[in-house]
Amino acid sequence: MQSGLDQANAGIANLEGKFALIEDRLENFDVRLTLTEDKVDRLPGIEENLKQLQTEFATLKANENDRDQFCRLNNVEISGVPQKDSENLVSILNAICVKVGFGLLDTDVDSIHRVRRFPVSVSNGNRADPRPPAIVVRFCQRRRKDQLVTAARARRGLTSADAGLPGPAVPIYVNEHLTAVNKVLLRRARDRKAELNFNYLWVKQCKIYMRKSDSSKVYVITNEADLKKLK
Template identity: 50%
Template sequence: MYLVAIKTKEGEEELAALSSGTVVIIIGQSVVLAYASQSSWTVETTQGLVKGSIAPDGDYYTFLGLKYGESIIDKNRFMSQVEIHKQELIIESKTIQSLTEQLSIKDQQGRLNNLEILGIPSKKGENLIGILKNIATKVGFDLIPADIDYIHRVRRFGSNSKSHVDNQLPPNIIVRFTQRKRKNDMLAAARVRRGLTSADAGVDGPPTSIFINDHLTPQNKILYRRTRELGKEKGYKYIWINNCQIFVRKSDTCKAVLIQNDSDLSKIK
């Protein structure tokens, strides 16, 4: 392995590690390839080739107006610059991760007043408000017109799946409440009344199971699925969502653990 410094006429220096007979690094503003043999090195530019011998005296070579020089450099100097670039990449990666998590949190906060209803068959000309009222009556929640900001269907997350079963499932219904407390009250009532079906919503046809949940972001839906899979594998007794946050608890005597991102999955032991 040869450690070589190649300099331009502006005094800029590019570091290259040249292995015998191997293309190792792209260097310089017009240098595209670098090769090394037992006793010489070759730099291939966009205009042609520059050749020189492996020598500790730092001989310089001129080619097409650009000056390239070679000198054996300190390995520690080379490795320290590699380490600096490595640390910069780590910092940039952490910054990107932090910004992504902040955007995800804001996205989830924008859904705190929402309920998501799954399993209601879709029909042309359907009355979604009427369906919601029927469900509210069935679970014992006193729904009033002022509770509803809007209601509509959305394509299910993962509906691009190649699975025939996934593609046959109806779009989910999203209900946005004007007050978060009213949304939480209806969700609590629905959780007490288990076994809801489309017949309870006043929808004709064979009854199908329906489910009412917090409206999670796609990222948190994936996180919740992973949490359930890992929690089941590790023998956790409780895995649930409260106010759009994911919690786990291994047993009745253990404390609840909040799972906010993939890193938190390491807490499930």
């Protein structure tokens, strides 16, 4: 009889132990649930802070791009000129100016140099840009830079032969010196122009403009959002 009672007591003790363990687990679960609820309650605030930080970051990037572009307002970028050893960039520039009918003065140019191109984005990564490094000319006066760009645009079909360079004639382009960000934006604007059948897309003083027809509104394109607004 005593043995059966001992067994019963042992069974009860075992059950009490299991119940205590379950109570501990339930208590721990309740604590974790409370912490999770607190985190969920804080999520809207965290999301709002994240959106604010993203907005501030985008603003900082835009301001940085604007400052970078402002520093290039006196610059001309000449693309397509083949690179040779011991080349004379001033002579090349002079030949281009003569061809487009722009009288380059000795006091016009502040600096002239080649600039490396950024890698080209492809589907499986980046690769080196096969084009020769562009020539960047910094003018002492913005007015003179604008005059050269205007003259070059009026003279279409400019080639390396026009600059007196040997080898096969390849196209040469004289443009505003846009930042990398604005060059991408200009490419997107070209795509948008074709998509919406706009007639005009141009760059003036490093700003991008679009116009659907001669009588329609002129749009200034400063970011992707401006392109999405076009109809």
